[in-house]
Amino acid sequence: MSETEARRTGTLRARAEIDLDALRGNVRRLRELAPGAALMAVVKADAYGHGAPACARAAVEAGATWLGTATPQEALALRAPEAGLPADVRIMCWLWTPGGPWREAVEAGLDVSVSGLWALEEVTRAAHAAGRSALVHLKADTGLGRSGCQPEDWAELVGAALRAERDGLVRIAGLWSHFACADEPGHPSIAAQLSRFREMVAYAEARGATPEVRHIANSPATLTLPESHFDLVRPGIALYGVSPSPELGSSADFGLRPAMTVSASLALVKKVPGGHGVSYGHHYVTPGPTTLGLVPLGYADGIPRHASSTGPVLVEGKWRTVAGRVAMDQFVVDLGGDMPPEGTEAVLFGPGDRGEPTAEDWAQAAGTIAYEIVTRIGPRVPRVYKNASA
Ligand SMILES: Cc1ncc(COP(=O)(O)O)c(C=O)c1O
Numbered sequence: 001m002s003e004t005e006a007r008r009t010g011t012l013r014a015r016a017e018i019d020l021d022a023l024r025g026n027v028r029r030l031r032e033l034a035p036g037a038a039l040m041a042v043v044k045a046d047a048y049g050h051g052a053p054a055c056a057r058a059a060v061e062a063g064a065t066w067l068g069t070a071t072p073q074e075a076l077a078l079r080a081p082e083a084g085l086p087a088d089v090r091i092m093c094w095l096w097t098p099g100g101p102w103r104e105a106v107e108a109g110l111d112v113s114v115s116g117l118w119a120l121e122e123v124t125r126a127a128h129a130a131g132r133s134a135l136v137h138l139k140a141d142t143g144l145g146r147s148g149c150q151p152e153d154w155a156e157l158v159g160a161a162l163r164a165e166r167d168g169l170v171r172i173a174g175l176w177s178h179f180a181c182a183d184e185p186g187h188p189s190i191a192a193q194l195s196r197f198r199e200m201v202a203y204a205e206a207r208g209a210t211p212e213v214r215h216i217a218n219s220p221a222t223l224t225l226p227e228s229h230f231d232l233v234r235p236g237i238a239l240y241g242v243s244p245s246p247e248l249g250s251s252a253d254f255g256l257r258p259a260m261t262v263s264a265s266l267a268l269v270k271k272v273p274g275g276h277g278v279s280y281g282h283h284y285v286t287p288g289p290t291t292l293g294l295v296p297l298g299y300a301d302g303i304p305r306h307a308s309s310t311g312p313v314l315v316e317g318k319w320r321t322v323a324g325r326v327a328m329d330q331f332v333v334d335l336g337g338d339m340p341p342e343g344t345e346a347v348l349f350g351p352g353d354r355g356e357p358t359a360e361d362w363a364q365a366a367g368t369i370a371y372e373i374v375t376r377i378g379p380r381v382p383r384v385y386k387n388a389s390a
Helices: 003-008 020-033 044-048 052-061 072-079 102-107 117-130 151-166 188-206 219-224 359-366 370-375
Strands: 014-019 038-042 066-069 090-093 111-114 134-139 170-176 213-217 260-265 268-272 290-295 312-315 318-321 331-334 345-349 383-386
Touching (some): 014 020, 020 038, 020 052, 020 219, 020 383, 038 052, 044 052, 044 072, 044 370, 052 066, 052 072, 066 072, 072 102, 102 117, 102 134, 111 117, 111 170, 117 134, 117 151, 117 170, 134 151, 151 170, 151 188, 188 213, 213 219, 318 331, 345 359, 359 370
Parallel strands (some): 014 383, 038 066, 066 090, 090 111, 111 134, 134 170, 170 213
Antiparallel strands (some): 260 345, 268 290, 290 331, 312 318
């Protein structure tokens, strides 16, 4: 939704405002940090909750030449003309299961990840049927222990992919991997993964693979490990201006700006006596006569129930705390006797410049990571785009 549309719809119950200039600035900053590498904007999971088409367009405007998604469906949606992206932007997806839309992916010119022989067989068959070669990135498990080909199976996978390449059915466009602990500076697995990645790449290249891109760097690696940048970096969370981990540094330390601000209009403000139980289970009881504000957002909107009694909210310049349980559609804050009118803005999180909490504050309140806070904001909360045109 654009700012103008939002104004036309009047005061919204709640909104997630997405500042696309902040996102563009973050892309430029990340490119400065990885000057020798191309940038893949990771826009999976609806761009970590920020809205994939708008964020993908803004990222491309700021110089991203690749987009990355988890599922092929996400990638195909970005290839559709409605997404409004340039036809030559590379779009890669990596989370495949047997019987996936390989043929559609090949026909749409997507880059696809292959971690094992089953996937190579399916993509080769699809390429044969489509009459064009598939752009394949062979994924090495260099130590994450999640997807990717184990070092012991690499020779077989590389050999089979090279045979398919000679048959004109695949093009080995990339060799890649993913870090386990890049957000923990000095973790011994980082050096071990890098050295294994170099070995696995060297093996494939010595056998005749000529990948366009070798890539392993996520946000923390893009921000702090230049030796991991290779030909392409794949930041996700940093694009949205959120630090991958508070231990590594804040957004501001890295020159990044959070793009998402979540706020709601108070639905009710009322006086209550002391000793009044608040919300399900009465886990909060008013310590004395006070006022309560009803915030019309709940766990159905992605507000973590684990932030019951802890989540921070800015109302009229003051930090308030979730009083008692977060319910499905609403929660309450104790306004300490203040009587702001209904409709007053309650800001859950944003960049922090107005004194509002950040996604990181909510992550701490809920015992999770800021990735989860922004990504889980649900579809019932309209996204309002600020600075939609570059
Ligand atoms: C394969 C892959 N690359 C890159 C990223 C981006 O990670 P981050 O958001 O930490 O930058 C992800 C996200 O988890 C991923 O799964």
